[in-house]
Every structure is written in structure tokens, then in C-alpha cells.
Amino acid sequence: MANSPKxxxxxxxxxxxxxxxxxxxxxxxxxxxxxxxxxxxxxxxxSWGRMLRSGVDPEHDFRSGLLAQDEVQRRREESPLRHVLPxxxxxxxxxxxxxxxxxxxxxxxxxxLWREGCSPVLRKADGLGFELGADWREDVVGTxxxxxxxxxxxxxxxxxxxxxxxxxxxxxCTGAPITDPRDGRLLxxxxxxxxxxxxxxxxxxxxxxxxxLAEARLRELHQSSLEQLRAVAAPVLARLGxxxxxxxxxxxxxxxxxxxxxxxxxxxxxxxxxxxxLPSLGLCSVEPLADGWLVRAAxxxxxxxxxxxxxxxxxxxxxxxxxxxxxxxxxSWSHELSPRHAELLYLLAVHRSGRSAAGLAGxxxxxxxxTVTVRAEMSRVRKYLGGFLEHQPYRFCEDAxxxxxxxxxxxxxxxxxxxxxxxxxxxxxxxx
Numbered sequence: 001m002a003n004s005p006k007x008x009x010x011x012x013x014x015x016x017x018x019x020x021x022x023x024x025x026x027x028x029x030x031x032x033x034x035x036x037x038x039x040x041x042x043x044x045x046x047s048w049g050r051m052l053r054s055g056v057d058p059e060h061d062f063r064s065g066l067l068a069q070d071e072v073q074r075r076r077e078e079s080p081l082r083h084v085l086p087x088x089x090x091x092x093x094x095x096x097x098x099x100x101x102x103x104x105x106x107x108x109x110x111x112x113l114w115r116e117g118c119s120p121v122l123r124k125a126d127g128l129g130f131e132l133g134a135d136w137r138e139d140v141v142g143t144x145x146x147x148x149x150x151x152x153x154x155x156x157x158x159x160x161x162x163x164x165x166x167x168x169x170x171x172x173c174t175g176a177p178i179t180d181p182r183d184g185r186l187l188x189x190x191x192x193x194x195x196x197x198x199x200x201x202x203x204x205x206x207x208x209x210x211x212x213l214a215e216a217r218l219r220e221l222h223q224s225s226l227e228q229l230r231a232v233a234a235p236v237l238a239r240l241g242x243x244x245x246x247x248x249x250x251x252x253x254x255x256x257x258x259x260x261x262x263x264x265x266x267x268x269x270x271x272x273x274x275x276x277x278l279p280s281l282g283l284c285s286v287e288p289l290a291d292g293w294l295v296r297a298a299x300x301x302x303x304x305x306x307x308x309x310x311x312x313x314x315x316x317x318x319x320x321x322x323x324x325x326x327x328x329x330x331x332s333w334s335h336e337l338s339p340r341h342a343e344l345l346y347l348l349a350v351h352r353s354g355r356s357a358a359g360l361a362g363x364x365x366x367x368x369x370x371t372v373t374v375r376a377e378m379s380r381v382r383k384y385l386g387g388f389l390e391h392q393p394y395r396f397c398e399d400a401x402x403x404x405x406x407x408x409x410x411x412x413x414x415x416x417x418x419x420x421x422x423x424x425x426x427x428x429x430x431x432x
Contacts (some may be wrong), residue, residue, distance in 0.1 A: 019159070019160065020159075020160035020161060020169070020196055022038065023159065023160050023161035023162055024160070024161040024169065025037065026038050026039075026040055026161065027040075027161040027162070027169075030045070030048060031048070031052075031058055040162070041162070043148070043152060043156055044143060044158070044162045046152075046415070047138065047143040047148050047151070047152075047164065048143060048164055049411065050138065050139070050151070050319075050411070050412060050415065051138070051139070051142050051143060051164045053409050053411065053412065054139045056139065056140075056141075056142045056164060056165070057165070058142065058164050058165055058166060059165075059166055060165075060167075061128075061129065061141060061142075061165045061167045061168065062140060062141065063129040063134070063135075063141075064134075064135040064140055065135075066131060066132070066133035066134055067111055067132075067133030068133070069132075069133070071133070072111075072113060072132055072133045075107055075111065075113055076113050076114070079107055079113060079187070079188065080180065080187050080218060081105060081107070081113070081178065081187055081188050081214075083217070083218065083221055084178070084214035084217050084218060085105075085114065087210070087213050087214045087217050088103065088105065088190055088210060088214055089103070089116070091209075091210035091213060092190070092192060092206075092207070092210050093116060093117060095206075096117045096118070096192055096194075097117050097118050099194070099198055099200075100118050100120070100121055100194050100195065100198045101117055101118060101121065101192045101193060101194040101198055102115060102116065102117030102118055102121045102122055102125060102192070102193055102194060103115070103116050103117050103190065103191070103192055104125075104130065104146065104190070104191040104192075104193060105188060105189070105190050105191075106136055106146045106150075106188050106189050106191070107187070107188045108150070108185075108186045108187055108188055108320060108321065109135075109137070109320075110135055110136045110137035110138075110140070110146060110147050110150060110189075110320075111133060111134070111135055111136075112130065112131065112132055112133060112134045112136060112146075113132070113188070114132075115130075115131070115132055118194070121193075121194050121195065124195065125193065128167065128168060128171065129141075130193065137150070137320075138150070138151050138319070139319065141165060141168075142163060142164030142165040142168065143158055143162060143163055143164040143165075144158055144163060144164075144168065144173060144175075145157070145158045145173025145174050145175035145189075145191045145192075145193060146173070146175050146189045146191050147189075148175070149175040149176055149177045149189050149191075150175075150177060150186060150188075150189050150319075150320050151319045151320060151415050151416065152415060152416050153177055153179075153186070153339050153416035154176075154177070154416070155174070155175065155176040155177075155204055155207060155208040155211070156174070156175060156204075157172070157173070157174040157199075157201075157203060157204045158172065158173050158174070159172045159196065159199050160172060160196045160199075169196075170195060170196055171193060171194070171195065171196060172193065172194060172195070172196045172198065172199040173191055173192070173193035173194075174191065174192050174193075174203045174204050174207050175189045175190065175191035175192075175207065176189065176190055176191075176207045176208045176210075176211035177189050177211070178190060178211050178214050178215060179215060179338075180218065181215045181216070181218050181219040181222070182219075182222060182250075182252065182264075183264075183336070183338055184338025184339060184340065184341075185321075185336050185338065186320055186321065187218075190207065190210065190211050190214070191207070192206075192207050222252070225248065225291070226248065226252060226253075226254045227254075228290075228291075229246060229248055229254040229255075229289075229290055229291060229292050230246070230254040230255045232246075232289065232290040233246035233254055233255040233289065233290075233292075233294070234255060236289065236294065237255055237256075237257040238257075240257060240258075240296070241258075242258060242296055242297070243257070243258035243259040243296070243297040244256070244257050244258065244259075244294060244295060244296045244297065245257075245259065245265065245281075245294075245295050245297075246289055246292055246293070246294050246295070247264075247265055247267070247292055247293050247295060248291060248292040248293075249291060249292060249293070250264075250267070251264045251265045251266060251267040252264050253265065254292060259297065262280065262383050263380075263383065264383060264384065265278060265280055265281065265295065265384075266278065266279045266280060266333060266335050266383075266384035266385075266386075267293075267333070268333040269333070269334060271286065271293065272286070273286055273287055273288055274286060278295065279326065279333065279384065279385070279386045279388070280383065280384070280386045281295065281297045282297065282298060283297075283298040284296060284297050284298060285298075310326060310327070310388065310397075310399065310400045310401070311326070311327045311400070311401045311403070312324065312325070312326050312327075312388060312396060312400050312401070312402045312403070313325045313327075313403045313404075313405065314345050314346065314349055314402065314403070314404045314405065315405045316342060316346060316404060316405060316406055316407070316413065316414060317405040317406055317407050317408075319407070319412065319415055321336060322336070322337040322339075322342040322414075323335060323336050323337055324337060324345060324385070326385070326388060335384050335385075339414070339416050339417065340364075340377055341377065341380070341381055342414060342417075343364055343414060343417050343419050343422055344360065344364070344374075344377060344378065344381060345381070346404065346413075346414065346422065346425075347360060347363050347364070347421055347422075348389075348394060348395060348396055349396070349402055349404045350421075350425070351395070352395065352396065352402070353393075353395065354390075354393030354394055354395030355393055355394055355395070356393045356394070357371040357374045357375050357378070357394070358371055359393070360374045360378070360394065361373070361374045362420070362421075363419060363420065363421035363422075364419040364420075364421070365419070366419075366420045378391070378394055388400055410425065410426050410427070410428060411426050411427075412426075413425055413426045
């Protein structure tokens, strides 16, 4: 038999026990620093590397404290994933129960918020600490179907000894991230898990398809809420003679008058009514309106950006979430970054003199010809960073003090990214 991971996966579909033994040998050799007869799959090998660097013990599992039931309930009520539970249950539960699987839904922090399915398998999961309120981040419990998809931002199947911690190697799990379709922010992970003999190669595409259905439902709900806000805003804007925009609580535009339309306005995390400075509009009057805000821009003479020194902090130090924070004389505000925007702003922080669209295309895609995609993404970035970014070439404004917060180990930089320039950054001992 050819020594390829694909063949191990195929073998697992017909002889799970034999495949598990082969993967156990691979795991033992790799963790001992020896060359395994069959190389681990890249996504698993990279995860194991992160675990070794972070100090996770492969021989003893670690269980952080469970969240209290009232905290689990609070997170459920605040999680956008509560809106797509019917989609996830309809797409996964019936088959999961028959196939002796369970469905697990965790939030962006890896905490298990929902867990349903086959009763005997639920009891086995209890023995692994796979319980409501448990913390299943990768850097806490090792390579697994909840934490690893959250880090790499793509579906991952973890079979038997592909789990980093030995006590989990009798288990198989397949997870897919669910992201906010508006901005790419990680909302959580949906996972199908069970004893290793229940593993099937088709599970990966099945879970991924249902996760995408959930994201599509979230997109529909967002559009519906904006339409409702737009109906409330229409008569209000009709009475105004100045420039104004109505946005929802997250800054997404429902209606606008007297100014160009933009999809979203960056809002401070704790916005309140009154006169406020907003990055893309300058000085504004902010008033609550239904489940959103009426934002009235000041007159044209108002300065759109503060002239005092500005500090921009690009936080890439965490494995699952990234943000940019701007501080100046007008205050401070933060914006969570999608995986692609995190890559682009990292590259601009590295190249303070600027990068052309072709240069960024080469950095991100390995293809300088993909300038249309880069320009579209940079247009979205400039909608919330506004005048803090310049173009021709793309760069941070010269008077900004830019700081990049990076992981302790260069190899943990943006672990989801396959961009050539980011891969090079991981391999380099020098970090900006």
C-alpha cells in the first residue's frame, strides 16, 4: 500500500481499527522526534507542532473548569448561533443519532454551549470531559475537532491518534467553523463526534455543507433586520435636510441621505448618544433609533480625522481572533478583523513604505495578477480605517505610530493563512 495519508483515510472507512493502529505509530514516532513511516497530514502535523510549543501534555489530558450553568445560558442567549440551531439540528442530528454520533456546538472561545445526539455516545463524551461548558480550545486540550478548525478556519476531521492527547485517541471528530457572513468573524464551531469506528470520510463534507447553510441563514436574518430598520428610518430621514445615516448596533447601514452609501461604519464598542467622533465621518450627532442609531454628520467644515498623533495597534497575538485599535485625540476604537484583512494589514505593517496591488496579490495569493481581488478587499478595509490608510501604494498614513502584537513564537503567526508572505514570516526569526 502506498504510504500516503489519503490511503490511511480510505482504510479507516473499511477497517477503522487497523487505521487507528497505523496512526498511533505515526503519532508516537512524530512526538518522539523520529521520522514516521507515514507522514501525518499537514493540518495535523502543524497542529501537533503548535501543541508542543504551547506545552500541552500529550500523555495527560487537562480539563479547565466547566462554565456554570447560568454562564452557559448567558452565552447561549448572546450567541448568534442560537438563530441557526434549527438549521444545524435539521442537517445533522437525525443522521448523527443513527450513526452513533453527537453534535456539539461551541462558541468562538471553544466553550461547549450545545450538545445533542446519541445517548450512549453522550455518556462516553462525558468521560472525555466533552461536556456542556467545557473548554475545547486547541491550546487547552490539544488537536481536536472543535479547537483546531477554530484556529485554521476551515473544516478538519481528526481521527483516532491524530488527536494530540492520548486519552482522546479512541475518538473521531469532524468540525467546521461558522463565521459571520458579514465580516468573516468567527462565531463558533459545529462538530460531529463519536467513537472511532463511526468515522466516515464523507463526514467532513457533510458537516462543512451544513455549516455553510447556517452561514447562509445568518445572512438572510441580517438582511431582514436591516429591512426592518430601513422601514423605520425612511420617514425620519425624509424630514432631515442634512447628511445622515441609519445603522444597526454593529454599524451596518440600513439607510442614508445626503452622503455616499457605505456598507458599514466603524462604531466604538460602547457607543452612546451625543456628539461623537467616528472614523469615517468625523464629528457626528448620534441618536438611538429602533434597534440601531441615527448618525448625523457635522457640517462640511468639520475635520474628518484628528490631526494629533495617532496610534494604531494591530493585534495578531491570539490564535483565533485579530483586531485593529486606533487611538488618538478623539478617543479610541477597535475593529475585529476577518482572516483576509488580518493578512493584508500585517503585510502593510511589515512594508511601511507601501505595497502595490500587484505586490499584495503576490504576497497573499502568490499571483501578482490577482489585483482585482486585492483592490476589492482593500476597499473594504478602508471603509473602517478611512484616512488612516493611503493608496498608490497602499500603506498606513505616515504620521501614525503602528504597533504589531505578534505571537510569542513566529510559527504561530496567523495559523489559518497559506499566503506566501505570511508563511515566510512564520519561518523567519525576524518579526516586525
